[in-house]
Amino acid sequence: MKTVKRWGPPLLLLTPSLILIAVFVYGLIAVNFQTSFTDSHTAPQATGVMPTVFVGLENYAALLGSEAFQHSLKNLLLYTAVFLVGTMVIGFVWAWVLERPAKGEGFFRSVFLFPMAVSFIASGVVWRWLLNSNEGESALGLNRLFQIVGLDFLQNPWWNNVTWGIAAIAIPAIWQLSGYVMALFLAGFRGIPDELREAGRIDGASEWQLYRHVIFPQLSPVALSALIIIGHMSLKAFDLIMSISKPANYQTKVPAVDMYVFKSSFDYANSAAVGAILLIIVALLIIPYLVYTSRKEGGR
């Protein structure tokens, strides 16, 4: 009876969520792996009318060996690199500028952060126009703006370039998320005790030395968080690409888009395999981070 009283209520509160997470996260991941090991490439197989056969890692081997999927992975890497560098640099500079009380800082902060409240689909509508690949007479968007300000040589096909097109899609992503990174860094700056800086100054440290030895080390946990969050968002890139280019567009395809395209043609096995590959990439990034943070917490 005592056990019921002690364990009952907490279990009652926790169980619904535990079951849901167990089924919808871990259970479905397992089923997804299972599907990715089959030859379910057609609609009748997807709906269970036709049987499927276990093929082991065949789908993975075919995917990773195909030039089209390698292009997606390369795009993902490039997108992530541009997105990460862009948001981290801009976010840090904004935080650094706004860290000290200045006139109108609240206004600037709000403006820099507001794109975060907008969906990628909505911002995709305007960026699709801004990144329009027409040049010369029929140019719209940024290419037209370059003409107006006399920087014609900057005109380029944006996302329509096979090699670098995906980097153009990272521009709206940077526009939306730099403010978020700024907010993280601002919180980091404000967590640095004034005494630390004063102590550094009294010791005769130059402004650069102060940053190098006092401020940067204090900011590194925040920077790590920002890297993880942005990197993780980047790996799942989907909405912006769907809204700016087209899902079937070779130039800008990434694994998440491939997954959708496979699913649309009822190729569930390949769709599941792409999902699994994404999961593995994310897990390689996240699990060390989760372990690291929970260790740190244990030592608190």
Place this chain on the structure above:
Amino acid sequence: MTTAVPAPAPVDVAAGRPVSAPERRPASRFSVGRTLKYAILLVSLVLVLIPVYVLIVTSFKGPGDATPARAWALPQLWTMDNWTAAWETLSPSLFRSVQMVVPASIISAFLGSMNGFVLSRWSFRGANIVFTLILFGMFIPYQAVMIPLLQLMLGLDVPSGIPSLILVHVIYGIPITTLIFRNYYESVPKELIEAARVDGAGMLRTYVSVVLPISIPSFVVVLIWQFTSAWNDFLFAVFFSSSQNGPVTLALNNLANGALLQNYGVSMSGALLASLPTLLVYIVLGKYFIGGLMSGSVKG
């Protein structure tokens, strides 16, 4: 703990006032650094607002203004036609979005609050592991569960469209809402809850009569977070609904990409319409919005 960010009530961050930092330098003194900072701020401001200018200006342009040569010019004749056209196309999906986000955010907020309370106040062996396992659900790329999830929803006969979407937003919202509430309850003085226990209240009583009333700030943060992410979601929308029964992100994407002839005016009015609710939340409840962003970054 990863960062020094206190979650979920970083009102200081939001209000932008450092906790205790009097002006270190006289405000009036001219300096190169100061000028540079304002230059950075102003240039950034212009760059960040470019898409906003384009959205607003284009949304009021009539067909006569649609030539590339007038791409960046103000409308010759301001007209509301695009707005009425966008409203006619999008209004049903806007209402569906409301029907989706309201229950989705309320249900997942309550689940998160129950979990957060149990996990912060009731330590059992492995509580931290359970928490980390729940948290991992926040990081998975949903592509890795999408195919089996589609089949499961079909098998459970959950109607496509808003009912399916409410269900997935509730379930995959559990990790973040649990995280925010757990962090909040950890910061609540233990004495408060102990006092209730001494008075003979069981766990459920304590939860309902002591914990819930003091959770309001966290509820606001969580509700805003869930509202924004469900409203802006496109990935689940594209897999679990169609433009006939889906939320506004899907309808907007179809509006912007569907027509043979690009009508930028209508799609940009549509983008603004679809963003108004989240922008309104950001403007009115900005500090709570940022509170959600911050706690999203803090693990453990």
